Amino acid sequence: MKFALFALVASAAAIRITAEEAPCVSMKQSDAVFKQVDTNGDGQISKRELTRAVKAYLKQNDIHPTKAQVKAFAGAAKKEAGADHTLSPVEFNDLANEVCAYIES
Numbered sequence: 604m605k606f607a608l609f610a611l612v613a614s615a616a617a618i619r620i621t622a623e624e625a626p627c628v629s630m631k632q633s634d635a636v637f638k639q640v641d642t643n644g645d646g647q648i649s650k651r652e653l654t655r656a657v658k659a660y661l662k663q664n665d666i667h668p669t670k671a672q673v674k675a676f677a678g679a680a681k682k683e684a685g686a687d688h689t690l691s692p693v694e695f696n697d698l699a700n701e702v703c704a705y706i707e708s
């Protein structure tokens with residue numbers, strides 16, 4: 604269900620960081636999606652896994668984000684991933700909440 608967040612952020616021109624606000628995506632919710640995106644089951648979401656999941660979702664729902672929108676999301680994901688270039692469950696939850704905060708603003 605929270606895959607919708609990624610599609611919606613793709614329609615966003617920028618991502619608003621609201622780390623101080625209460626999270627709108629719980630760990631339980633993001634973990635459910637995490638397990639689907641982490642296709643090799645190593646407990647981390649790679650750029651490849653995330654890209655595949657987002658592209659599949661966009662295609663399935665016939666959503667066509669602009670290059671700028673894709674870039675905004677990719678930038679946020681890269682920032683969360685940090686030096687190891689993969690998303691842990693906590694980083695994935697943070698990303699989901701950044702997206703959520705943007706959508707609700």
Ligand SMILES: [Ca+2]
Pocket residue numbers: 641642643644645646647648649652
């Ligand atoms: Ca993985």
